[in-house]
Amino acid sequence: MPAGARAAASRITLRGALIALGVLLVVINVGAAIWDARAERDRTERRALRDLSNLTSLLAEQTAAALESVDLVLRDVARERTAAKAAAITPRLRDEMVRIPQVAAFLVVDPNGRVAGRTNETPNIDKGFAERSFFVAHRDGRAGGLFLSEPYQGGPESTKWRFVMSRRLGEPGGAFNGVIAAVMELETFNRLYRAIDLGEGGFITLRSQEGIIITRVPDPMGARGRPFANPDIEAGISREGRFDGWTTSPILNERVLVAASAVRGFSLHILSGATERAVFAAWRDEASRIALRALLTSAAMLLLIALAAWGLTQRERALERERKLADAERGRLGERLRQAEKMEAVGRLAGGIAHDFNNILGGILGYAEMLFEQTAEASPLKRYARNVLTAANRARGLVDQILAYSRSQRGKRVPVDFGRIAAETLELIRGSLKPGMHLEGKLPATPVFVVGDPTQLHQILMNLCTNAIQAMGEHGTLRIALETADSGAERALAHGTLQPGPYARLTIEDDGPGMDEATIARIFEPFFTTKETGKGTGLGLSLVYGIVTDSGGGIDVASAVGRGSTFTIYLPRVDAVVEAADEKEGLTPRGNGERVLVVDDEEQLVAVTAEVLQRLGYEPVGFSDSRAALAAFESAPERFDAAITDEVMPQLTGTELAALLRRRRSDLPIVLVSGYLGPMLAARAHGAGVTRILKKPVQSREIAEALAHVLRRAA
Amino acid sequence: MPGRLADVLVIDDDEIMRDLVADWLEAAGYGVRKAADGAVALAEVERAEPALVVTDMCMPGPGGGGIIRSLQQDHPAIAIIAMSGYFSLSGCSADDALALGAARALAKPVKRGEIMQAVADLVGPPGR
Numbered sequence: 001m002p003a004g005a006r007a008a009a010s011r012i013t014l015r016g017a018l019i020a021l022g023v024l025l026v027v028i029n030v031g032a033a034i035w036d037a038r039a040e041r042d043r044t045e046r047r048a049l050r051d052l053s054n055l056t057s058l059l060a061e062q063t064a065a066a067l068e069s070v071d072l073v074l075r076d077v078a079r080e081r082t083a084a085k086a087a088a089i090t091p092r093l094r095d096e097m098v099r100i101p102q103v104a105a106f107l108v109v110d111p112n113g114r115v116a117g118r119t120n121e122t123p124n125i126d127k128g129f130a131e132r133s134f135f136v137a138h139r140d141g142r143a144g145g146l147f148l149s150e151p152y153q154g155g156p157e158s159t160k161w162r163f164v165m166s167r168r169l170g171e172p173g174g175a176f177n178g179v180i181a182a183v184m185e186l187e188t189f190n191r192l193y194r195a196i197d198l199g200e201g202g203f204i205t206l207r208s209q210e211g212i213i214i215t216r217v218p219d220p221m222g223a224r225g226r227p228f229a230n231p232d233i234e235a236g237i238s239r240e241g242r243f244d245g246w247t248t249s250p251i252l253n254e255r256v257l258v259a260a261s262a263v264r265g266f267s268l269h270i271l272s273g274a275t276e277r278a279v280f281a282a283w284r285d286e287a288s289r290i291a292l293r294a295l296l297t298s299a300a301m302l303l304l305i306a307l308a309a310w311g312l313t314q315r316e317r318a319l320e321r322e323r324k325l326a327d328a329e330r331g332r333l334g335e336r337l338r339q340a341e342k343m344e345a346v347g348r349l350a351g352g353i354a355h356d357f358n359n360i361l362g363g364i365l366g367y368a369e370m371l372f373e374q375t376a377e378a379s380p381l382k383r384y385a386r387n388v389l390t391a392a393n394r395a396r397g398l399v400d401q402i403l404a405y406s407r408s409q410r411g412k413r414v415p416v417d418f419g420r421i422a423a424e425t426l427e428l429i430r431g432s433l434k435p436g437m438h439l440e441g442k443l444p445a446t447p448v449f450v451v452g453d454p455t456q457l458h459q460i461l462m463n464l465c466t467n468a469i470q471a472m473g474e475h476g477t478l479r480i481a482l483e484t485a486d487s488g489a490e491r492a493l494a495h496g497t498l499q500p501g502p503y504a505r506l507t508i509e510d511d512g513p514g515m516d517e518a519t520i521a522r523i524f525e526p527f528f529t530t531k532e533t534g535k536g537t538g539l540g541l542s543l544v545y546g547i548v549t550d551s552g553g554g555i556d557v558a559s560a561v562g563r564g565s566t567f568t569i570y571l572p573r574v575d576a577v578v579e580a581a582d583e584k585e586g587l588t589p590r591g592n593g594e595r596v597l598v599v600d601d602e603e604q605l606v607a608v609t610a611e612v613l614q615r616l617g618y619e620p621v622g623f624s625d626s627r628a629a630l631a632a633f634e635s636a637p638e639r640f641d642a643a644i645t646d647e648v649m650p651q652l653t654g655t656e657l658a659a660l661l662r663r664r665r666s667d668l669p670i671v672l673v674s675g676y677l678g679p680m681l682a683a684r685a686h687g688a689g690v691t692r693i694l695k696k697p698v699q700s701r702e703i704a705e706a707l708a709h710v711l712r713r714a715a
Numbered sequence: 716m717p718g719r720l721a722d723v724l725v726i727d728d729d730e731i732m733r734d735l736v737a738d739w740l741e742a743a744g745y746g747v748r749k750a751a752d753g754a755v756a757l758a759e760v761e762r763a764e765p766a767l768v769v770t771d772m773c774m775p776g777p778g779g780g781g782i783i784r785s786l787q788q789d790h791p792a793i794a795i796i797a798m799s800g801y802f803s804l805s806g807c808s809a810d811d812a813l814a815l816g817a818a819r820a821l822a823k824p825v826k827r828g829e830i831m832q833a834v835a836d837l838v839g840p841p842g843r
Contacts, residue, residue, distance in 0.1 A: 358800065358823065358824050359729060359732060359800065359823055359824055360731075361824060362732065362735070362823065362824025362825065363729075363731035363732060363735055363824075365824070366735040366738075366739070366824075366827060367735060367738075369827060370738065370739075370742070396824075604780070608780070608811050608814065611814055611815065612814050615814065699810060700810050700814060
């Protein structure tokens with residue numbers, strides 16, 4: 001089924017698109033989150049590095065200034081050339097120390113390493129300085145100008161971290177006359193470094209070019225005085241004067257972000273830095289927030305898409321269910337229509353054959369009769385002729401049934417009390433019941449009038465009851481009920497559709513073996529029988545069907561194997577009094593010179609209908625061409641009082657013609673004649689403005705009544 | 716045929732039916748002529764006017780309807796019995812025949828008693 005496949009394809013595409021869109025949204029969302037997090041990380045790193053770099057530059061300036069102010073004093077003293085002269089200005093140096101708090105003491109050492117002068121009287125300084133690194137360096141000429149010693153713990157309790165800045169005393173290039181040294185208090189540097197809030201993981205380090213740590217804030221590992229070379233930093237500074245970036249700290253042994261710079265004029269490096277963890281601590285919080293946000297929004301999106309997909313599926317299922325129901329309904333209607341058409345066709349065929357066959361039988365019977373009459377009683381020919389007559393008569397019985405089916409519409413159409421007929425039939429049946437059978441009749445006390453032929457109505461009851469009795473076999477209960485039933489809306493029955501209106505409902509119920517679906521589907525077909533060969537013609541129910549549907553009624557069948565069968569017949573109910581009075585008069589209604597347009601493509605039928613109308617007192621105008629009829633009408637629409645038209649015609653059909661006629665004269669009564677009556681034609685005819693539909697073949701009385709009716713209604 | 720009872724013209728395109736009706740009438744003593752179609756029938760009528768025409772309705776050519784029309788117009792004195800298997804307005808039904816002016820319309824297949832009765836009603840009983 002290509003339509004189904006197409007529907008499936010579009011369904012898959014729609015749902016697939018939805019899911020793809022959902023996945024895309026989530027991917028975008030997650031991607032954006034990752035992008036944001038990375039950008040934020042870069043920003044954080046750049047900001048941290050910039051802060052560190054600025055700080056390092058500041059500290060380098062500050063440190064250089066602090067050292068320079070001391071060096072100025074050292075240079076000043078060094079100009080005295082000898083230890084004795086230098087010692088002489090020690091009191092002045094003591095005044096200088098007020099300006100430079102970073103100096104713990106100034107010392108003047110003579111060429112033998114003994115103290116020649118000092119600013120502080122500290123007992124442990126009295127020791128000789130001959131072995132101290134700064135003295136040795138100056139004495140041996142290894143220190144260029146200014147000498148910076150490694151840090152050491154000194155002071156009165158040897159607990160204070162200090163280092164020495166020193167210069168040589170003597171003539172340039174001449175004899176060694178001693179050393180002027182400043183003992184530097186590291187705590188003054190530390191105090192400055194500690195005042196800077198670096199946050200957790202941040203640090204400031206002052207070190208010698210060679211990598212010996214002068215001081216570090218904080219210094220949990222006790223790195224002061226120890227060498228911790230860092231090739232990255234040393235290489236960077238020797239190349240560009242500074243180093244900014246990631247390196248591995250030899251002290252902490254982890255990755256750190258560092259800004260390092262040389263201290264201008266001194267062989268020192270100052271650096272500030274922070275551990276990777278500290279640098280990214282704030283970023284990590286931000287990243288978790290971004291991740292959480294992405295997670296929540298993605299979950300919401302997925303939920304939304306899932307809901308949409310679910311809703312879509314539900315709706316598609318509902319649509320699919322509706323479509324299947326509609327298909328099934330269409331199939332049922334189509335099946336019913338085909339069934340009706342088939343039965344009509346078979347009926348017509350059977351009727352045609354039966355008709356010719358009847359004439360042939362007429363010849364056989366006629367001559368057999370004559371032969372029988374003129375043969376002497378004693379002759380065996382007499383018996384032969386009698387047998388021919390018997391056989392031919394049986395054949396005629398069968399043919400009559402077939403004709404009755406195909407001409408079921410030939411019955412009279414008069415108001416009949418269906419209740420009275422049912423009562424009579426029940427009496428007949430009661431007499432023929434086998435001892436094991438019961439009959440339960442439920443008939444109304446007041447008459448129930450339907451329009452039809454009393455004989456045919458009787459036939460309906462007889463056929464249905466006979467079938468029920470035969471189905472039950474030896475014993476069982478037959479229930480017959482007649483009641484009034486009003487249908488509020490159009491209702492589809494197993495066979496036929498009920499228009500809204502009043503009905504008489506006849507129910508015939510047996511508790512026999514019932515029927516299976518396949519049998520139920522065929523029971524109304526002509527010549528279909530479940531009885532033994534020779535016992536049934538297969539026309540009984542066909543006849544019932546023909547009579548009921550021709551009277552505008554319908555049939556419902558309910559049966560199941562082992563559950564018995566119930567046939568329900570609906571016949572339109574009428575208000576009997578008025579119509580019965582008409583019938584009593586027994587007069588065919590006549591016209592009064594009304595001009596009637598008669599249209600049929602068979603010329604003969606036009607002529608006959610025209611003659612019938614003329615005799616009824618009308619003034620017929622006949623046409624065998626529907627377009628000519630339309631032209632004649634349009635030239636003088638007011639001159640016509642009614643129209644009778646065939647449905648099936650070349651060029652313009654009856655309903656098309658009716659619509660065109662009504663367009664000019666909306667009050668024109670139109671009678672449509674058709675060989676087939678069905679709900680579709682009825683709807684089409686109604687839409688075209690047809691007032692009344694007659695089924696072919698039409699009797700003159702029917703035409704008379706129909707015309708009188710529509711004209712009375714129009715007037 | 717002078718001296719015989721009333722002259723009846725039987726018209727039917729079906730030979731067996733035509734013969735059967737003719738045989739019945741002859742057996743009763745009526746003078747009978749036969750025609751297989753409308754043209755032959757009208758020629759027969761022109762040759763000698765029968766008292767009664769028994770005609771089938773559905774035939775090729777002018778058909779029963781045409782015959783009845785011609786006779787009504789040119790020979791109104793001739794009584795007409797029509798035979799038809801159809802009852803509705805199909806152009807050759809019993810109803811049509813009556814509408815056109817046939818005195819009787821009989822349903823096919825025609826029963827012997829019915830036709831003898833109708834003939835006797837219209838042209839007198841046999842043997843008189």
